[in-house]
Amino acid sequence: MKSGNKKQGAWLVLAVGVIVSALTLSATAQVQTDTITTSGQPTADVKVDRGTVVLVDGNDLVVKAEDGHLVHFANVPESARATVDGQQLGIHDLKPGMTLERTITTTTTPQTITTVKRVTGTVWSVNPPSSVILTLEDGTNQQFKIPDGQKFNIDGQMTDAWGLRKGMKVSATKVTEAPETVVEQQKQVSGTMPPPPDPAVDLPLLVLVIIPTNAAADSAPAEVAGAELPHTGSQLPLIGILGLLALTAGLGLRAARMRA
Numbered sequence: 161m162k163s164g165n166k167k168q169g170a171w172l173v174l175a176v177g178v179i180v181s182a183l184t185l186s187a188t189a190q191v192q193t194d195t196i197t198t199s200g201q202p203t204a205d206v207k208v209d210r211g212t213v214v215l216v217d218g219n220d221l222v223v224k225a226e227d228g229h230l231v232h233f234a235n236v237p238e239s240a241r242a243t244v245d246g247q248q249l250g251i252h253d254l255k256p257g258m259t260l261e262r263t264i265t266t267t268t269t270p271q272t273i274t275t276v277k278r279v280t281g282t283v284w285s286v287n288p289p290s291s292v293i294l295t296l297e298d299g300t301n302q303q304f305k306i307p308d309g310q311k312f313n314i315d316g317q318m319t320d321a322w323g324l325r326k327g328m329k330v331s332a333t334k335v336t337e338a339p340e341t342v343v344e345q346q347k348q349v350s351g352t353m354p355p356p357p358d359p360a361v362d363l364p365l366l367v368l369v370i371i372p373t374n375a376a377a378d379s380a381p382a383e384v385a386g387a388e389l390p391h392t393g394s395q396l397p398l399i400g401i402l403g404l405l406a407l408t409a410g411l412g413l414r415a416a417r418m419r420a
Contacts, residue, residue, distance in 0.1 A: 191302075192278040199342075200270035206263065213258040219251055223260060242349040249351075257354030262347060269342045279304065280331040288321035294330070307334065 211223035211231060221233040236251040242260060243249075254260075281294030284301050293303045311318045312330045324330065 194276040194278075196274040196276070198272045198274065200272075202267050202269040205266045205268070207266075209262045209264075211260055213254050213256050213260060215256065216251065216254050221251060221254065240349070242351050244351040245353055254351075255354065258351050259354075260349060260351040262349045265346045265348075267344045267346075269344075271340045271342055273338045273340055275334075275336045275338070277334040278331070281329070283324050283326050283328045283330060285326065286321065286324045288324065290321075292321065292324060304332075310334070 209225065211225045213221070214224050214230065215222040219234075219236045219238075221236050223231045223233065225231055238250060240251060241248045242254065244253075244258065279294065279296075281296045281302075283292060284295045285293040289306055289308075291303055291305050293301050295301050306321045309320075310332065311320060312324060312332050314323070314328055314330050
């Protein structure tokens, strides 16, 4: 007989629990909640990385950093773009020798999330100082956990959980503040084309002009050519001719005297 009463009591508690749960779900809309977000002064951190393109293999990129280390960027997305000399280039447009510069700007903004919950109802049951069940305006009951130090407004007077009585009409406001930090990061990649190759050194052209010997002899003045003797000639024939002329002149003078 007693065991049967215990079973009925257990079923009764379970049924009450189900009813309370249903009331809690339906009464949630009776609680007004306002959220206010207050932002503080943001701070920005700028980091610049520079390097030279060493290898582009498919969507893999190898860059030599300023400190000499090789940095491997695997699976660079097709949507990634670098501004090089005013042009938007993708991963497949990059060439070895290009200089890339990546600027990472990290903005940190502190925020305070203020949540204000307001509820108005009639005390149906109270379990001070931890909880209270209120009958809301739509006639449903909802259990609320009473925070430490929570005050209730009853006909213009403030009281705590110990001052609540069944049938009192109360309104309560719960304000909570939660700090949050919002971090935003922006990446921008720019670059320059590799320097042009060194121009070829201009060497002077050597022009060799060959003047034929015959042409030089023909262009010489006639009087000069007649006055000059060949290097192989000798003055003996000239002396002989002069001697012959002198002998002939002497013989001629002698013949003239004999006739006279």
